[in-house]
Amino acid sequence: MSATVHPLHPAREPSLEAMMALVAADMNGVNAVILDRMQSKVALIPELAGHLIAGGGKRMRPMLTLACASLLDYSGSRHQQLAAAVEFIHTATLLHDDVVDGSGTRRGKRTANLIWGNPASVLVGDFLFSRAFELMVEDGSLKVLKILSHASAVIAEGEVEQLTAQRRIETGEEQYLQIIGAKTAALFAAACRIAPVVAEASEEAEIALESYGRNLGIAFQLVDDVIDYASDAITMGKGVGDDFRDGKMTLPLILAYARGSSDQRAFWEAAVTGERVSDDDLAQAIALMRSSEALSDTIDRARHYGRRAIDSLGMFPAGKAKAALTEAVEFAVARAY
Structure with missing residues (x-):
């Protein structure tokens, strides 16, 4: 694949810099809330939570809440606490995921469960979920509480469904899309939808931004699943072939299997x-994915969802916020190159 041609933005390398610049001041407020609320008199809690929260993540989900608020010219501060709640939900799910997957690295660092053990990771994840719900209750909006609590339930359902689909070769594309729609896209969608609620924007704006977030989330996960077979640990922040060794039925594998000969x-x-999980087996898997065009077709699917995300912004006026949200989609897809 070419390093210069991108599916949605051919002129230059897309990045999150425009979004980061747009929300920088608000993000300082979010980080202050995160730092404050991850504290506890139980020393292990801030130590373990801080390991992951300070671990170099892009904070894309809370940034989306802030950027969507900017798109709607919201001038209050409620979105900062809610963006922190979104990040706590995300961080809690990562802690739990790493335990479920038995992961040893995340973003190039040792995982919390490897350092402190599985029980501590699960319990600190529970603590962060609880902090997220405290922040939602403090906000006082039942609508916001409904959106984020529903997303939390859907994420858990998606994780359980992924677990039940693991090592089941009969898992198809439809079930895969259902899983990633729940475990990844649901939080992207909720992070975007709470901004128009706080900004007291129209129902139409809520639906449009939820659609933007959901389609972006699906594109993001599709690309992640390609990167697991087509990148290195430095780029991905986890071991190459982790999904392969774990028997995860991601779309590249589903397509390669569907298109394969009997052998x-x-x-x-x-x-x-x-x-068959040796390094040689992984190399063979990648070769089969390339020859069957399973990787390139998965990226095509990501492009499709990326375009749907950008189309969802159609009702909003041009400006820095819309441009930043558009480029965030382009960045999400371009990571595969």
Whole structure:
């Protein structure tokens, strides 16, 4: 794949810099809330939470809340506390995910569960969920509480469904899209939808921004699933081939299996059940994905959802916020190159 041609923005390398500049002042407020609310008299809690929160993540989800508020010319400060709640929900799910997956690295660092153990990681994740709900209750909007609490339930459902689909070769594209719609896109959608609620914008604006977030989230996860087979640990922040070794039925594998010969399908069946997980097996898996165009077709799907996200912004006026939200989509897709 070319390093210079991007599906949505061919002129230059997309980045999150425009969004980061747009929300910089608000993000300082969000970070202050995060720092304050992750404190506890139980020393292990801020120590473990801080390890992940300070671990170099892009904070994309809270930035989306802030950028959507900027798009709507919201001038209050409620969105800062709610963006912090979104980040706590996300961080809690990461802590729990790493325990479920038995992960050893995240963003190039050792995972909390590897350092402090699984029980501590699960319990600190629970603490962060609780802090998120405290922030929602303090905001006082039942509508916001409904959106974020529903998203939290949907994320958990998605994680459980992913677990039940693991090492099951019969998992298809429809079920895969349902899983990523829940485990990833639901929080993107909620992060965007709470901004028009706080800004007291129209129902139409709520629906449009939820659609933007949901489609961006799906594109983001599709690209993540390509990167697991087509990148290095430095780029991805986790080990290459983790999904392969864990038997996760992501779209590149689903497409490669569907398009394979009987011998190739036998290889995939052995790989998914955990019988073929060596470095040589991973190399063979990547070669089969490339020859069957499973990786490039997964990126095409990401482009499609990216365009849908950008189309969802159609009702909003041009300006820095709209441009930043558009480029965030382009960045999400371009990570695969």
